[in-house]
Amino acid sequence: MSNPEIISELSAISKSVAAIPRVNVFSVPTDYFNTLSNSILHTIHTELLFKPVTINLNVGEVPEGYFEGLASQIMNKIRDGKESLAEETKNISMTVSKIGNRNVFTAPEGYFESLSEVINLRIPQPARVISMKKRTSFFKYAAAAVITGLIGLSVFTVLDKKESGHSNKESLAVMEKASEIIKNKTFDLELRNVSDKEIEQFLTESGQDVNAALVASVIDESNLPATDEYLIDDRTLDEYLIKLNLNN
Amino acid sequence: MAENPDDKELLFQFRNEATKERAFTSIIKKYQEKLYWHIRRMVVEHEDANDVLQNMFIKVWKNLENFREDSQLYTWLYRIATNESLTFIEQQKKRSSVSLSDDENSFSNKLQADKDFDGNKLEWKLQLAIQQLPEKQKAVFNLRYFEEMPYEEMSRVLETSEGALKASYHHAVKKIEEFILNR
Numbered sequence: 001m002s003n004p005e006i007i008s009e010l011s012a013i014s015k016s017v018a019a020i021p022r023v024n025v026f027s028v029p030t031d032y033f034n035t036l037s038n039s040i041l042h043t044i045h046t047e048l049l050f051k052p053v054t055i056n057l058n059v060g061e062v063p064e065g066y067f068e069g070l071a072s073q074i075m076n077k078i079r080d081g082k083e084s085l086a087e088e089t090k091n092i093s094m095t096v097s098k099i100g101n102r103n104v105f106t107a108p109e110g111y112f113e114s115l116s117e118v119i120n121l122r123i124p125q126p127a128r129v130i131s132m133k134k135r136t137s138f139f140k141y142a143a144a145a146v147i148t149g150l151i152g153l154s155v156f157t158v159l160d161k162k163e164s165g166h167s168n169k170e171s172l173a174v175m176e177k178a179s180e181i182i183k184n185k186t187f188d189l190e191l192r193n194v195s196d197k198e199i200e201q202f203l204t205e206s207g208q209d210v211n212a213a214l215v216a217s218v219i220d221e222s223n224l225p226a227t228d229e230y231l232i233d234d235r236t237l238d239e240y241l242i243k244l245n246l247n248n
Numbered sequence: 249m250a251e252n253p254d255d256k257e258l259l260f261q262f263r264n265e266a267t268k269e270r271a272f273t274s275i276i277k278k279y280q281e282k283l284y285w286h287i288r289r290m291v292v293e294h295e296d297a298n299d300v301l302q303n304m305f306i307k308v309w310k311n312l313e314n315f316r317e318d319s320q321l322y323t324w325l326y327r328i329a330t331n332e333s334l335t336f337i338e339q340q341k342k343r344s345s346v347s348l349s350d351d352e353n354s355f356s357n358k359l360q361a362d363k364d365f366d367g368n369k370l371e372w373k374l375q376l377a378i379q380q381l382p383e384k385q386k387a388v389f390n391l392r393y394f395e396e397m398p399y400e401e402m403s404r405v406l407e408t409s410e411g412a413l414k415a416s417y418h419h420a421v422k423k424i425e426e427f428i429l430n431r
Binding site: 001002003006010013014016017020021022023024025026027028029032033036037039040041043044047 | 269272273276277280281284285288289294298301302305306309362364365369370371372373374375392393394396418421422424425428429
């Protein structure tokens with residue numbers, strides 16, 4: 001209250017009432033005043049179009065130009081005078097239309113800000129597809145390492161030109177096992193039973209380059225070790241892989 | 249049209265068919281908040297206030313052409329707004345099937361149903377007290393207390409003598425004081 005005359009008048013009547021803070025306790029929907037004029041004009045258009053022109057109608061007489069304007073009036077109503085949802089509801093039920101559509105529910109603070117992140121975390125990511133083509137020439141070296149590891153012997157394959165001092169008996173056992181795998185085509189099955197750790201361990205114990213066994217995940221060939229660091233010579237390995245139907 | 253045209257200019261533009269709607273929109277925007285809050289303090293609920301306000305402006309549209317300008321435009325608008333509010337309240341009373349004494353509390357009930365209502369706060373107690381007043385006395389108190397309207401202007405709005413308005417305001421304040429102190 002800013003008017004001193006009114007403040008003084010009130011204090012003279014009641015000091016208690018004058019002491020009450022003059023605060024507006026009511027709230028109004030967001031944007032209400034921004035849209036009010038449009039809403040009122042729409043109602044006016046609708047009402048005017050529905051109401052007949054106030055004229056004195058004698059029998060057989062119509063206002064001048066009445067029919068000329070009638071069609072455009074109706075078309076305007078059809079084009080522009082579409083009932084708003086509020087108008088439609090009001091026409092059906094005044095009681096229901098008075099209820100309004102103010103949202104009575106609340107969402108937790110920050111809910112919408114973090115929602116997209118939460119949803120994204122729940123979306124299962126598609127499995128990463130790694131092209132095998134580039135790895136072909138090196139995959140066979142890894143396959144060879146796995147094959148030798150599959151047999152589960154601590155000796156290296158007979159095809160490893162670097163190795164020496166292993167008995168023929170042991171090498172023969174390896175070959176026999178390998179042949180069995182080829183014959184039964186259980187390569188995939190055997191491979192599933194061997195973990196990456198076992199392959200690494202085998203290669204380490206064999207004094208081989210562990211990284212060679214991990215070539216399956218390397219896409220860029222330029223990062224791979226030189227071929228002479230691998231276990232097996234190409235020709236023998238190729239023969240082996242042909243039998244296994246892995247040499248693509 | 250000027251950025252903040254005065255009422256005379258708005259009336260002139262309203263009477264010109266080419267600028268009628270634009271002028272009317274300007275009138276709405278100029279007075280909507282003042283009129284809204286005056287109506288709201290009478291009828292309490294926003295939905296009711298909105299209905300009354302819109303009906304009021306539709307009446308303005310229909311009758312502004314014939315406004316004689318023997319008072320200020322805003323005085324005329326306040327008169328229509330007050331009459332529409334009082335008519336609405338009367339209609340509510342007639343529709344209500346409860347007794348008169350219960351009906352006097354119906355606006356109090358609406359007030360207490362407001363989600364922001366806090367009975368411990370003085371400003372809410374004041375609103376409750378105002379709702380106990382007879383309707384016309386409520387209008388007098390609101391116009392004086394909240395709108396700070398001079399009695400001279402108020403007499404044109406309510407079509408009541410200044411003396412009667414001063415007495416009415418005095419009684420209203422005393423009743424409010426008694427209500428607040430005894431609650």
